[in-house]
Amino acid sequence: MLELRLVQGSILKKVLEAIKDLVNDANFDCSATGFSLQAMDSSHVALVALLLRSEGFEHYRCDRNLSMGMSLTNMAKMLKCAGNDDIVTIKADDGSDTITFMFESPTQDKIADFEMKLMDIDSEHLGIPEAEYEAIVRMPSSEFARICKDLGTIGDTVVISVTKEGVKFSTRGDIGTANIVCRQNTSIDKPEEATIIEMQEPVTLTFALRYMNSFAKATPLATQVTISLSSELPVVVEYKIAEMGYVRYYLAPKIEE
């Protein structure tokens, strides 16, 4: 038996919007730790990892570990039917091939339940070791989204370069080139507007902008985004979900042949 009650149901709506374009179908895993997912995009270039910790739910009952295959497109359709202020409860019985989403309005005058069919999904789970990153950039998520969107209109790839001067995002396309430099800005009165760069080594890596723009769909989840870079590793783009966990995206770099 599984029963998870989330008063701030809008978090789940935002999570689905943040991952459904990257991954079509995925297994959600439920354990005492929390509600989680790890899935790769169909071309195995990017990976998304979601964690909603059990402590973040108002009620969390998960009698045994469960893995539930879901179509993210269909799940997003159902969650779109929940109001932004609704309380969302996820329910599943042991051995059932369906999952129920219950939406309660804040005043309890409207209660809806949506039952969705589960599916069998063969998915590969990857072990991601803890790593020391050469550079970690923390910046406003809206600024990062804007940069990826703007550069995406000019080129297909972004070169991210971190030096002690700041972080530079560059692209090149048929019409010309673009460079955007963000310098460290430790805004004390407005921490959500800060740009903080922790650099051990200067690092330069190239990534497909299509994926970065897909990751930026998580912007409504967090005011800040953390970008962790190392020359020999995929980039990690992390959006923390307040009090609950995170959505992390891993993206393999492009290299010059």
Next chain:
Amino acid sequence: RSVQLSITGFYRSS
């Protein structure tokens, strides 16, 4: 010419 690497080249199946 740039080549897109795969995520599975970095992390192992667990």
